[in-house]
Amino acid sequence: MRLFRKRLNPEEIRELRDDTVVFRDADKIITKWTTINPKIEFSHGASCYFVDEGYKISKIYGDGNEFKFYYCDIIFVEITGEDVIYTDLLLDVVVEGDGSSRVLDLDELIAAHEANGISTDEMLFALGALDRLLKIIYKGNFKELTQNIDDIWVD
DSSP states (O other), X not given: OEEEEEEETTEEEEEOTTOEEEEEOSSEEEEEEEOSSOOSSOXXXXXXXXXXXXXXXXXXXXXXXXXXXXXXXXXXXXXXXXXXXXXXXXXXXXXXXXXXXXXXXXHHHHHHHHTTSSOHHHHHHHHHHHHHHHHHHHTTOTHHHHHHXXXXXXX
């Protein structure tokens, strides 16, 4: 299996060669990874791609293997044979250890749509996925999404 990240802003497609696939079935893909571009705030993590739901939940760790936060990307997944391409649809949600959350980048989604960088269908898919994810978070059921990555030992 080859995993690719497609970004809309800036526009690029990158193979995630260093990500390790821990599990894959028709509904989800679980990976372990280190940051592509080194960051001060975090260095590595584990992610669960919910293929049909339109989001990827990542558990983020610092250099000392300490938990930092969960980062949720709103995505669209295309699978062709052994190639998996996920498109980052710009919207993100950060969930802190205390359960508080915040939505990021709504302005980027609007700007991309106005610049014809994202179609109306893609924008509606992104907003629908965000709505589904927020309902899970607000109902207190976020742990059901993270259980797949909470037990992964991350180097």
